[in-house]
Amino acid sequence: MSKLPDFEALAIFAKVVELQSFAAAATELTLSKATVSKAVSRLEERLGARLFNRTSRRLALTDAGRTLAIKATQLLADGEALENEALAQSSSPRGLVRLAAPMTYGTGTIAPLLPEFLARYPDVSIDLNLSDATVDLIGEGYDAAIRIASLPDSSLIARRLCGVKRHVVAAPSYFARYGRPTHPSELADHKCFGYTYLTTPGVWHFTNDAGDLVSVRPSGPLHVNNGEAVMPALIAGLGIGGLPDFIVGEAIARGELETVLDDWSQTLSGVYLVTPPGGPRPARVEVLLDFLAEKLSDGGKRARKGERGD
Known part of the structure; x- marks a missing residue:
């Protein structure tokens, strides 16, 4: 009777191919790098063909490796799907x-x-x-x-x-020095803080109850990829920000920030x-x-x- 396929080695090989790294595969699978390397070597010995060309900087599949990778990747995906389906039917989530x-x-x-x-x-x-x-x-x-x-x-x-309410805010000291905008278009004349991950980066969109639409492209001295990072500069009175309630709500309640353009709403999210x-x-x-x-x-x-x- 012939031996069963080395499913473990095939799955480890597929993970190395996916991550393009023996070390990354070992970390992902919570195995030692030596275990991952031995599994691939075992597979190469069993198949009688080299699967990777290894250099100090690069890991590249051989022709045999590319052919096997297609089937091994599918085998790994099928195995994970079967396991997930079995867990999905378990009465005790784990x-x-x-x-x-x-x-x-x-x-x-x-x-x-x-x-x-x-x-x-x-x-x-x-x-x-x-x-x-x-x-x-x-x-x-x-x-x-x-x-x-x-x-x-x-x-x-x-x-x-749930919905998320956004506010246009600045510190009282900023408004005392530069005035309070009364229309979104006036933001072009103010120092506004930017946020990297807006749906339309660099552009703030506003609507009002009358159905008017206004888009502005404000600029200012600070651009961040996390909204909370502008809070110190906002409270210090250095500019205006457009931020969700879960970031600025408490500062508004404490009086550290004040809202403007309350008759206008930024794009609903x-x-x-x-x-x-x-x-x-x-x-x-x-x-x-x-x-x-x-x-x-x-x-x-x-x-x-x-x-x-x-």
Whole structure:
């Protein structure tokens, strides 16, 4: 009777091909680099062909390696899909969920919810990636992401949780020195702080109740890739910012910042829970999605305020 295929070595080989690195594959698979190297060597010995041409700086597939990589990659994907499907049918959610979220919203809103979730589901663990950059859910292997946007990527499955109010703000000292704009077009004459990840970078869009649309391209002395990073400069009276309530709300309540253009609204946006398309989701992912929807939806937030007596 012939031996079974070396599925483990094939899967490790596929991961090395995907990441273009033995070390990266070892980290991803939580194996030693020596184990990864031995698995590929074992596969080469079994097949009687070299799979990689290795140099100190580069890892390149041979012709045999390229041919095998196609089938090995599919084998790894099929194996992961089978495992995920089996876990999805498990009555007890368990395993790792990879979740991405914007930095400030993640630290201020998502992270405080996680202790309750982890206590409720002790066999589930979470890998939380915080960045304002839009991650590639499918390419980078995320199970879900929180997105704050007006129109999420239509190729993903999006679930709207709640709205996000944005404010145009500055410190009282700034307005005392430079005046208060009364129309969005006047922002061109002010020092405004920029944010890298706007849907239309460098352009602020406004609407009012009459249906008027105004787009402005303000400029100023500071441009950031995280909204919270402009708070010290805003409070110091150095410029105007357009930021969501979850960043500036407390500073407004304390009187450190004041709002302007209250009759105008910046492009409406919301908090969305997005997931890759297709296939049943593992139970560990499903319970996290339901938990976040429960806590972050407009109805869920109103219920929690009532419990606190707000």
